[in-house]
Amino acid sequence: MIPSSPLVLHIPHGSTEIPAAEREAFLLDDAELRREILCMTDMHTAELYEVEGAERIVFPLSRLVLDPERFADDAEESMAARGMGVLYTATSDEKPLRRPLSPDRRQQLLDAWYYPHHLRLAEAVTVRIDTFGYAVIVDCHSFSACALPYEHRTSAEVRPEICIGTDSFHTPEGMAQSLLSFFAGAGYGVARDMPFAGALVPSAFYRRDARVFSVMIEVRRDLYMDEATGKRLPGFDAVQGDVAQAIGNMMVSCGHKK
Numbered sequence: 001m002i003p004s005s006p007l008v009l010h011i012p013h014g015s016t017e018i019p020a021a022e023r024e025a026f027l028l029d030d031a032e033l034r035r036e037i038l039c040m041t042d043m044h045t046a047e048l049y050e051v052e053g054a055e056r057i058v059f060p061l062s063r064l065v066l067d068p069e070r071f072a073d074d075a076e077e078s079m080a081a082r083g084m085g086v087l088y089t090a091t092s093d094e095k096p097l098r099r100p101l102s103p104d105r106r107q108q109l110l111d112a113w114y115y116p117h118h119l120r121l122a123e124a125v126t127v128r129i130d131t132f133g134y135a136v137i138v139d140c141h142s143f144s145a146c147a148l149p150y151e152h153r154t155s156a157e158v159r160p161e162i163c164i165g166t167d168s169f170h171t172p173e174g175m176a177q178s179l180l181s182f183f184a185g186a187g188y189g190v191a192r193d194m195p196f197a198g199a200l201v202p203s204a205f206y207r208r209d210a211r212v213f214s215v216m217i218e219v220r221r222d223l224y225m226d227e228a229t230g231k232r233l234p235g236f237d238a239v240q241g242d243v244a245q246a247i248g249n250m251m252v253s254c255g256h257k258k
């Protein structure tokens with residue numbers, strides 16, 4: 001099928017799904033695991049980021065099982081030092097999360113979930129380059145109102161309501177400024193690359209293909225959900241609409257006609 005838009009929405013951390021076979025590997029009891037899922041999941045991002053015509057690449061499992069946004073090799077992944085490489089070994093408060101994985105089991109999980117997910121993303125990008133001459137990835141996230149212990153930040157740090165993550169090679173300045181200007185104009189507190197930085201690009205294109213544009217949007221969770229329960233707030237639809245409009249305006253800045 002020929003795509004109608006060069007836009008790809010990547011939603012890596014929105015799932016709470018933990019297969020029964022993987023649950024056995026976790027050291028947490030049920031209450032502790034529910035808390036950890038609530039802390040670490042970008043709840044409702046599959047609904048928060050909806051843009052007509054975009055292809056959505058949604059990772060189906062909880063990031064506690066496997067994090068598709070990490071490098072597969074822990075030697076290349078800075079977060080591995082905190083127990084949060086591609087296969088987490090530590091919780092958000094830096095306590096043991098799961099039993100040690102054998103090299104064979106690690107490879108099985110990568111083969112079953114990591115590589116197929118990245119292949120889907122790379123294929124979506126390739127089709128859009130072939131069709132439009134370029135592809136635009138929006139890496140779709142949310143973040144907690146207060147820093148979690150694993151972030152190693154000061155408690156006094158003021159966190160913006162919207163964070164725009166950029167990459168020096170793959171994020172055109174006009175694209176970043178379009179998002180920053182829209183959200184600021186809509187009344188949100190906005191920051192660039194703070195508290196989180198960067199934007200995902202499939203490895204086959206990373207720092208190699210300037211036809212692949214990428215930007216990350218992070219929405220502070222207390223804007224749209226109750227962080228204590230995970231339930232959506234009455235203002236969810238308004239935030240969802242602003243996100244869609246911001247992305248639509250950004251696409252125009254990239255040269256895509258609505």
